[in-house]
Each structure stands twice: as structure tokens, then as C-alpha cells.
Amino acid sequence: MLLASSLLLAQPISAFAANQVQCRASGTSWSCEPVQARGELPPRPPQPRPLPTPVSDAPVGIAAPAAAAAATQAAPRNDFSRLDWVPREQLTAEQQAAIAPYCGGTYVEPERSGRDDETPFDELPVYASADSSRFEQGSQTGVLEGDVLLRQGRLQARSDQASFDQANSSARLEGNVQLRDQGVLVLGDTASMRIDNGETRIDNVEYVVHAARARGTADKLMRRDDAVIVMTDGSYTTCEPGENTWSLHSKDIELDREKGWGEAKHVTLKVKDVPVFYSPYLYFPLDDRRQTGLLTPSISHSTDNGTEIETPYYINIAPDYDATLYPRYLSERGMQLEGEFRYLKPDNEGKLSAAYLNDTKYDENRWLYGWQHKGGLSSRWSTEVDYTDISDPFYFQDLNSALDVRSDTYVDQRAAATYRGDGWRFQAAVHDYELATITSLTPYERLPQLRLDGADWLGDSGLRFGYKAEYTYFDRDLDSGFITGQDGVQFDSQGNPILTPDENLIGLQRATGHRVSVSPSLSYPWRNNWAFVTPSVRTQTTYYDLDFDARADGFDYGDANTTPSSTIPVASLDGGLYFDRQTSWFGNSLRQTLEPRAFYLYAPYENQDDQPLFDTNENTFSYNSLFRDDRFSGNDRVGDANQLSLGVTSRALESDGTERARGSFGQVFYFRDREVQLLEADGTAPEADTSSSSAYAAEVMYQVSDAWRLNADVLWDPDDSGSDAGSVMANYQPEPRKILNMGYRYRNNINTFNALTGTFDRDVDQRIDQSDLSFMWPLNPQWSLIGRWQHDFAEDRTLEAFGGLEYDSCCWKLRVVNRYWVDYNEFESVAQDETNRGIFLQIVLKGLGSVTGNDVDSLLDDGIPGYREREDNAL
DSSP: OTTHHHHHHHSOHHHHHHOEEEEEEETTEEEEEEEOOOSSOOOOOOSSOSSOOOOOSSOOOOOOHHHHHHHHHHSOTTOOGGGTEEEGGGSOHHHHHTSOTTOOEEEOOOOOTTTTOOSOGGGOOEEEEOSEEEEETTTTEEEEEEEEEEEETTEEEEEEEEEEETTTTEEEEEEEEEEEETTEEEEEEEEEEETTTOOEEEEEEEEEETTTTEEEEEEEEEEOTTSOEEEEEEEEBOSOTTOOSEEEEEEEEEEETTTTEEEEEEEEEEETTEEEEEEEEEEEESSSOOOSEEOOOEEEEETTTEEEEEOOEEEEEETTEEEEEEEEEETTTEEEEEEEEEEEOSSEEEEEEEEEEEETTTTEEEEEEEEEEEEOTTSSEEEEEEEEEESSTTHHHHOOOSSSOOOSSEEEEEEEEEEEOSSEEEEEEEEEEEESOSSSOOOOEEEEEEEEEEEEEOTTSSOEEEEEEEEEEEEOOOOOSBOEETTEEOBOTTSOBOBOGGGGOOGGGGEEEEEEEEEEEEEOOEEOSSEEEEEEEEEEEEEEEEEEOOOSSSOOSTTSOSSOEEEEEEEEEEEEEOEEEEEEETTEEEEEEEEEEEEEEEEOOOOOTTSOOSSOEEOOOOSGGGGOSOSEESSSOOOOEEEEEEEEEEEEEOTTSOEEEEEEEEEEEESSOBOOOOOOTTSOOOOOBOOSBOOEEEEEEEOOSSSEEEEEEEEEOTTOGGGOEEEEEEEEEEETTEEEEEEEEEEEOSSEEETTTTEEEOOTTOEEEEEEEEEEEESSSSEEEEEEEEEETTTTEEEEEEEEEEEEOSSEEEEEEEEEEEEEOTTTOTTOEEEEEEEEEEEEETTTEEEEOHHHHHHHHHHSTTHHHHHHTOO
16 A cells, blocks of 8 residues: 555556556665566456455456446345355354354454565565556546555555555545455445555444454544554444344444553443443453453342442553452442452562441441462562451451452461572461451461471482471460340350350360470382382470460369470381273273272370360361371371271373273271370360271262263261261263253261350261252253252251353343352351342343343352353353
């Protein structure tokens, strides 16, 4: 397009009509020369065409204008090939696989010379061709007529006629104007261009942005020299041609593909040509990049909060800073404002968050603030902060939050600095908590906690020396009195006032103080391709300096040992073998392994009943726990042991290493009673565990196919059914849009901690016995069924159930979900589970995002495994 004037001045009419030329910039003028034809030119395919064929750099002939006009007149009214639209039935199998099944076709940009050329324009020649040309000497204007084609790199222009004004460095195209840039097609009646900077104006426009699957119209379109497209009285939609389910209409629209966003003023959103929304200003995405503007509003309704309306606003401050505001109106409580500020630097990242509500329902100020930070990401030193504070323990129970700080029990208040050496690490930390419930014990604060651990080889001896050392000061302020709710003191079913959980603590459970723990270890790992053996020894030394929150509860605080200590050696021998063989399952060649393993553990008994439980609990028993060297977590207890764990694992591996199936089975054999136990509520230790063997532990995974996956685990004790537990989960996902999950789990809870009494409930009739069914399944290419049912067999009740429908098309999506769930409301009553119901609606206008209903997305993400993968792979 930039050469036209010089081109016509340099070439006679007859030469230009029969040949193409190419020109290159030469100083302040153009140097042009004819492109020699290579034999007879093939005919050009008629325009428009449904599936364009590649165009080479060689000259291309032009079909007769009359034939092209006849072809256009014969095209059916629903033929949108002029917009590069190709119906599904005309797409290749590969192209059909790249679009969703509910889409009737897609925009296919034609193959053409220079389409993907990224060479700077000042280094590119310009090609031109036409049926005829003339030059008007008086007006210094050149004219091309008949299927005019101009091309420079990725830019291409077509029209019936083109004229070039050399004096004003301008060009004008008339009749069936077609302009192309990479990924953009613009059609119009006339176009005018500045040759010196490429600015373009087109009248009566239709346009297509291929990658965004977007199209629209405009009375006038301007392409500025910075490649930004500006439209007057324009429209924008991602719906298929001939189907305007929704569209944006604006007096002024700017599309900036470099930034990936569009900007519109005086915007009207129309649904089926009916105006439904007006905004004086609107940003909308052309791709996935971020930009300041309104985000998806959310509307919901609940019994406690009434109608909730949230209108998030995103602020793109800089490439490494942004912020989001979440103003939310709650009809039963008032106006709540939440916000977060994020930062991302090469060596640190984090976010600040805050929320405030003047709660008119309880006439209280409710607030939240927090800071999450990670620093020193590229150095040996690193820092970490996770601090959140809330106004009251009912905050998360009463209020929804768009901030990622929710906790069912407490929120963290932690800061740490870590140095990583060569094979060792030192960390200094402080850790506090803020309770987000009234039915849990106050946790211990760690103020401070200093840790040093590492490991290294001792020369070439094959020995590996390791060490762990820790100093921590544990403290907490215990609550007293009775649990108080909205209506005052809370009572149990017998009419007795309920004490706070901390009031039930006795003896060592009311201790605070210093703890020092040191654990050096020495091991000799040996391994080859068929076996491994690892003998190991370590010692655990723990020392305390204690204080007590003493009271008259029957415990002798005066004679309690305030400086208990213990030093306990632990020895283990871990070994295993590896066998494999080639086999076949259902005609598929596989490699099957057999991996037996034995683990012997010895630790002498030492009475540790005078040591408190600052951070120690008993590990959950499973197949993996068979091979641990302590049955307790934390540093307050070392379990006595004289035991042998036997286990075996078998795998089925495909040739590329993919694990098709895995099964594991094992058991622990005890050669002495386990006398070291956790403390009872009264501060005393329970009786020793005298069983001679553990429950059988088993795990199974079977990848039936690429669609079916089965996972199961079981604990079975033939002598004590009270410790039985197990689960099974089947996932079926033959394609991203089809999801079916079926699960069942049970556990006999004979050792469940009751936070209200501070004791462990031993009730063989109390158990977890639940099923879980969830699915998203297409009924046809556009309609899908959504559902989940979680049932509690122990209480014979439904914990959660929801069902709904999803309608999906290429330009919009609708979801309607009806939900029932059990809501534990401790503010009303610590012993009452309440049921709740709700109807949730989500509307998504593709290319704009959700109009409403982001809560539906969170509900499905939490309740249906595989949903996020389905959405991430959506076409």
C-alpha cells in the first residue's frame, strides 16, 4: 500500500496490467521493478471461498469480475464465508476437534503469503496487482481497477478500485473493500489510507477478530498508526454469524490487540436486540491479559444475609502490582467492603487484604485484615509472613468472603526467616493463632521457634549424618467461663451451661514454657537395581522448663515437675527387594513389579507422662505409616517400639513408565506392649496398648483406561472392628465435558476429640459412614446435567445435595443450580445443625465473562472433582 504512487509513475499501463511489481524503500524514495512471470499464470479461486487454499509468493492471476459477481449473487443468504466463517461440516477433522461440539463452525483465516511475516514494514517490499491501471498526469493520481490486490508483509488490501494521490501521500479504495492484518479481517464500502503512517478509515464496516471468535459492525472504523482499531457506532459479539444472542453496542469502541483489551463508551448490552444494561464506560477482554475495569458481579440470597450483590473492580496498577476491590451489599447487614493488593517482584511476592462491615443485624463492627508474603525467592535467605486477624470468632460463619483467608478453626499469625546452606537449614519463626470458632481449644503460640536441621555424607564412608535441633517457647491464654451465643449462655440437652473448651483442661494440659529438642541420626543407605537396605540410629533428647496456669481442679500443681526431660535412642532397619516381569493384561503388554519390604523398629520405653503435649498427636494409621520410626508427630513423645512391619507393593507399568495399577498390603507385628500414650483429659496417661498386631492396611489404584480411575484404601482389624476404616473413589471422565464421581468412606471413631469437653469420646457406635456422588454430563451438545449427593448413613441424613442444568453455546452459557446443605451454626447453638437451601444462577457471555454467579463456579469446583479440569480444557 505504501508504494502505489511511485509504482504507477514508474510503470506503463500495459506493463502493469500484465505484470506485478515489487518496490523497496531507497533513501527518501521507492525503487520499483517488475516481477517476472514464470510461465502462464493459474486462475485465482473465486472470492469469497469457504476454505481458503495457500497462496505462494509467486504472482497470482485474477478471475473474471463477472464470474466473481455471479458467484456472489448465487451464494445463499446464510453463507458467511466473506467473514472467513466455515461451517462445521466443511471443517477438517482436526479443525472440528479444536472447537466445542456445540459450535456450528469457526473463523478460519486463509493461508496467504506474508500472513505470519514479522519483518519490520520499512524492510518489506509492497506487491500490487490489478486488471488495469492508468495515471492522470494533471492530478498526479494513479488508478488501479479490477480486483485490486495490495500486499506488504502481513497487511493485505483488496478492492474493486484503488486511487493514489502522490501529492498528499494518500490512497483510496472503493467497492468491496477487504483489509487483512494478522488475525483481523475488515470489510467495508470505501477506505482511505495515509501512505506515510498507515492510518486507515473504512466506512460501513464488518470486522472479525479470529482468535477472540469476535465480530461486529461499525459506521466508521479507524486504524491508527499504533494499530489500535477505533470504531464509531459499533457493535461487538462472540456469537456466530446470523445469531445475535448478545451484543455490545457503543458510540465509541477501541480494540487494542497489543494490550489484549477493548474499551467502549456509552455501552448498551443487548440480548436478542433488547437493551438490558447500560454503562457509560466498559472494558472487555480480547484475550487473557489483565486490565483495569469491572469484574463479574455476583448475586445470591441466603436466610442469614438476605440478598447479596457484589461488584468487584480490578485495578491494574503496574506489571508487578495490582489490586481488587469487592464492594458487597447485604440486605440484612449493610454494606461490606473488601479489598486486596498484590505485588510480584523477582525476589518476593505477596498480598495485603482487608475487609470492613458495620453489621446492622448485630450492631457491631466486623473486620478482617491480613498480609501474606514470601521473600528472598532467589537467594539463600527467605522470609515468609502469613498473618490474618478477625474481629470475632463468628466472622467466617456469618459472612462470605472473596479473600483467600477462610479457616474453619483458626487463622494463622506467623512470620519466619530461613537461611538455606549447603545441606543444612536454619529457621527463626513466631507463630500465633486467632480462633475462628467458639468450640475449639485455644492453640499454643510459638514465641519464638528456632530450628536447625541438615544432613551430609561422611566422606566416602557411605555413612550419612543428620541432625534436627529446635528451641520453642509455648504459651497461650486460656479462656474461662461459659460459651456465650447470640441469646446468652449456651446450654446442653440436659439444661446445663456449657463450659468453654479451655475450662475442661487439667494438669499438664494447662502447662506453658520452654522446650529444647535435639535429634542427631546416623544411617548407611545401600541400594542397587534389585534391593535396598538402610540401617539407621538416632536419639531424641527433649528438655522442658514449665509454668502452670494453676487452679483448684484436683491436680497437684505444687509438686508437678517443672523441668522434665528425656533421652531416648531409636534404631531401625529398612530393607526391600525389587522383582519385575513382562506380562499382558487384556492384550496390553505391561511390566509387573513385586516389591516386598520389611521395616524393624526398636525404641526402649521411658516414662514421659510428666511431659506436656505442646505440638504432639498420634499419626493416622495407614499403609505408609507402617514404615515410620515414630507413631507420634511433634517432639513431646517418642513411642516405645519393638516391632516388625511387613508390606508388599505390586505395580503394572506401561512401556513409557505410566503406572496402570498399584496395590499395597501390610501389617505391623508388635513384640511388646506400647506403654507410651497421649494424656487423658485429667492429665493422666491411659493404659498401654496390648495388641500383638496392627490392623491390616491396604491401598489399591487401578487406571482402568484413560477415562476410568479407581482408588481405594482399607484398614481391617479382625480382633477389633472399632478401628476399621476405608474409602473407595471411582472417577470416570472419558472427555473433559463428561464427569462422573462415585465415592464411599467409613471410619469407626472410637477416639474422637470433643472440643467442648476437652476429652476423647470412645463410642463404638459413633462413626463416619458417607457416600458421595457427583457428575456433570452432557445430554446433547448444548445441555448438561449437574448434580451432587452426599449422604450420611450414620445419621441417615443428606449432608449436601444439588442439581441443575447447564446450557452452553459458542457465545453464552447458563447454569441454574438448586442446593440443599447442612449448615453448622455455632452462634445460634453449639449443638444444632441447621439445614439451608438456595438457588444459584450463573450467566456467562463469552468474551465478556460472567454476568453473574461466580459463587456457582466455586460451588462446582469444591463439590465435583474434575470440574476445574473441565473448565480449563473448555473449547
